[in-house]
Amino acid sequence: MARRRGPDRPTILDVADLAGVSRQTVSRVIANHPSVAPETRRRVEQAIEQLGYRPNRMARALVTRRSRTFGIASVDMRNQLFSDTCSAMQEAAREHGYSLVVAELDRRDDRGMGTLETLVSLGVDGIAVFPSILADEDVAAFAGRFGGPVVMITRAARIPNVISIALDEWEAARKLVGHLHTRGRRRIGLLMNEMFPDVVHDRYLALREAIAAATGVTEPPVVADRPTIPRGQVAAATLLDRHPDTDAIVAFNDMMAMGALKACKDLGLDVPRDVAVAGYDGIPFGEVVDPPLTTVVQDAFGMAREAYHALYAGIHGQWPADGEVRLWEPELVIRGST
Amino acid sequence: MARRRGPDRPTILDVADLAGVSRQTVSRVIANHPSVAPETRRRVEQAIEQLGYRPNRMARALVTRRSRTFGIASVDMRNQLFSDTCSAMQEAAREHGYSLVVAELDRRDDRGMGTLETLVSLGVDGIAVFPSILADEDVAAFAGRFGGPVVMITRAARIPNVISIALDEWEAARKLVGHLHTRGRRRIGLLMNEMFPDVVHDRYLALREAIAAATGVTEPPVVADRPTIPRGQVAAATLLDRHPDTDAIVAFNDMMAMGALKACKDLGLDVPRDVAVAGYDGIPFGEVVDPPLTTVVQDAFGMAREAYHALYAGIHGQWPADGEVRLWEPELVIRGST
DNA sequence: CTGTTAGCGCATTCAG
DNA sequence: CTGAATGCGCTAACAG
Numbered sequence: 158m159a160r161r162r163g164p165d166r167p168t169i170l171d172v173a174d175l176a177g178v179s180r181q182t183v184s185r186v187i188a189n190h191p192s193v194a195p196e197t198r199r200r201v202e203q204a205i206e207q208l209g210y211r212p213n214r215m216a217r218a219l220v221t222r223r224s225r226t227f228g229i230a231s232v233d234m235r236n237q238l239f240s241d242t243c244s245a246m247q248e249a250a251r252e253h254g255y256s257l258v259v260a261e262l263d264r265r266d267d268r269g270m271g272t273l274e275t276l277v278s279l280g281v282d283g284i285a286v287f288p289s290i291l292a293d294e295d296v297a298a299f300a301g302r303f304g305g306p307v308v309m310i311t312r313a314a315r316i317p318n319v320i321s322i323a324l325d326e327w328e329a330a331r332k333l334v335g336h337l338h339t340r341g342r343r344r345i346g347l348l349m350n351e352m353f354p355d356v357v358h359d360r361y362l363a364l365r366e367a368i369a370a371a372t373g374v375t376e377p378p379v380v381a382d383r384p385t386i387p388r389g390q391v392a393a394a395t396l397l398d399r400h401p402d403t404d405a406i407v408a409f410n411d412m413m414a415m416g417a418l419k420a421c422k423d424l425g426l427d428v429p430r431d432v433a434v435a436g437y438d439g440i441p442f443g444e445v446v447d448p449p450l451t452t453v454v455q456d457a458f459g460m461a462r463e464a465y466h467a468l469y470a471g472i473h474g475q476w477p478a479d480g481e482v483r484l485w486e487p488e489l490v491i492r493g494s495t
Numbered sequence: 496m497a498r499r500r501g502p503d504r505p506t507i508l509d510v511a512d513l514a515g516v517s518r519q520t521v522s523r524v525i526a527n528h529p530s531v532a533p534e535t536r537r538r539v540e541q542a543i544e545q546l547g548y549r550p551n552r553m554a555r556a557l558v559t560r561r562s563r564t565f566g567i568a569s570v571d572m573r574n575q576l577f578s579d580t581c582s583a584m585q586e587a588a589r590e591h592g593y594s595l596v597v598a599e600l601d602r603r604d605d606r607g608m609g610t611l612e613t614l615v616s617l618g619v620d621g622i623a624v625f626p627s628i629l630a631d632e633d634v635a636a637f638a639g640r641f642g643g644p645v646v647m648i649t650r651a652a653r654i655p656n657v658i659s660i661a662l663d664e665w666e667a668a669r670k671l672v673g674h675l676h677t678r679g680r681r682r683i684g685l686l687m688n689e690m691f692p693d694v695v696h697d698r699y700l701a702l703r704e705a706i707a708a709a710t711g712v713t714e715p716p717v718v719a720d721r722p723t724i725p726r727g728q729v730a731a732a733t734l735l736d737r738h739p740d741t742d743a744i745v746a747f748n749d750m751m752a753m754g755a756l757k758a759c760k761d762l763g764l765d766v767p768r769d770v771a772v773a774g775y776d777g778i779p780f781g782e783v784v785d786p787p788l789t790t791v792v793q794d795a796f797g798m799a800r801e802a803y804h805a806l807y808a809g810i811h812g813q814w815p816a817d818g819e820v821r822l823w824e825p826e827l828v829i830r831g832s833t
Numbered sequence: 834c835t836g837t838t839a840g841c842g843c844a845t846t847c848a849g
Numbered sequence: 850c851t852g853a854a855t856g857c858g859c860t861a862a863c864a865g
Binding site: 516517518519520523530531532535554556557558559560 | 851
Binding site for chain 2: 211212213216218226233237247248256258260263279302304386419441444446447
């Protein structure tokens, strides 16, 4: 087969030869094992430096059965909440020398399950997943097969072998709907994400409940689509067409909410006078749009750190066989759109 | 050492035993090697299915010296252009069964070079990098050490062993400045990214040149900061404070431009009447802000696909020892902010 | 404190 | 068409 271009990377044997020791000694130096003579250590370190040696982590993982990588997956890598999560997880992972393998769930490949299996075959020690298109049963099945720890972010569900980290949707819905109600809104419409109603997000259930409690409306109008600006625009237009008396729109996330803003503008509706609009996530663009967007802020960084530390702990200690849910407090940021 | 929880994942040997063949035969079936009897193949495939076997890609990589992963790195994973690039690269990679290892350059770790080395020790076959904090010399040094293909995105520079993929900054500057000039703007201020002037981006050189050609101003005012909304806001405020007669602001990217929008609003300046504002990248939020943002759109998806295919070709074929630059056409999208 | 032996899971020779 | 031997780079276990 074709040889690598240029010289091969040095191996532990090259270092050992140059330092005049056995490879085991080199291995000990790298692992910071105490039982190495200072002089020997110095020689080895010098050889490492001189050769520019870097351990092959795949070879190491093969024997330690630990790759020091975690996988993280979502159906949309371009989502700001996901980027923030990746960034914060990687930041947290650095202190332990862990790396992140990021994958976008391919819905054509067994609804995304194939992507998770790929992550496993890459040898990740644990997995964080934004479930979205995956049902609880999918995640449960995967966590059962996969030996390592699995964390689910953005959905609260008690799934065997899974720690779930998510916003407290009921608290969020109470805060948001309470705010809208205070502002005199009574006919609240919902923009849900594309999986609805096949995968019913707690966000919907919680909002429906809060709306019923506040206004007496038990089945608020709802339109589902992809959580992007253009699709949110289409969804909002549909909603307003079917229910012209709508006086408030709550969108699944800020992207859809921004689409709703555009739809209102298209229809000549004033926000917030005619229709109030609110989203979820608290992405930074929310304060630059016109009008600035009221939103339920998720502490993406805190949740990401929590996810990382759960995975890391899960590798070394126990993992809850019957699952566990960790809820996060939402923060309502009120801006001009409501 | 602590054993893995649950049963170990099945290996190729387990499959071989169950199918009653040797492991090489299993290996051949997996590799789709033709010389396997149909009946044997069927038995093996059934065993694979039954055990839920998935090849260990690290073990495979150890012997093939090819991990079928590419690394991609940037100093900020949360940047939309980077997310778009990751997403598009992964999409392109799927067809060849390649995966992406995403890393955020840690500036504390040798200005990000340490992160690149980590990627190498993880065994990636090639690397795509958004250089930002890395100077051309850094990238050159790394590409020299690393045996595999290296692609640099968002900066055009002829660096040995590196294919550089970037916007045609001169064409972009001509289009943008030409547009501003047509709109009667004569005192154009610049918001550059934080590396300026230590790492001078072509974007600055090109804009300066275009501004000189159009207005005769050879040293346009410039303020540098991080390419985020809040820092862009601060930078724009500084610029307008120092040069109150500024009638147009060109920002390094849309994030900074949105910050400039906020700064203008704070100062009671009307955009675009008093000051025109434009950015680069063409992120989707640009059309939702107030006023909608004029921007130089980069074809992130096209560039990402190009980057992937360059890397993939580089693994199998030749790589330009003296480097290569591939320029991409910018598209100027004119909206309300100018 | 250091070296030797063995093997992680797999693909690549080379034999049959 | 199939199997046996070999080794990728590394660490664990055991000797010295």
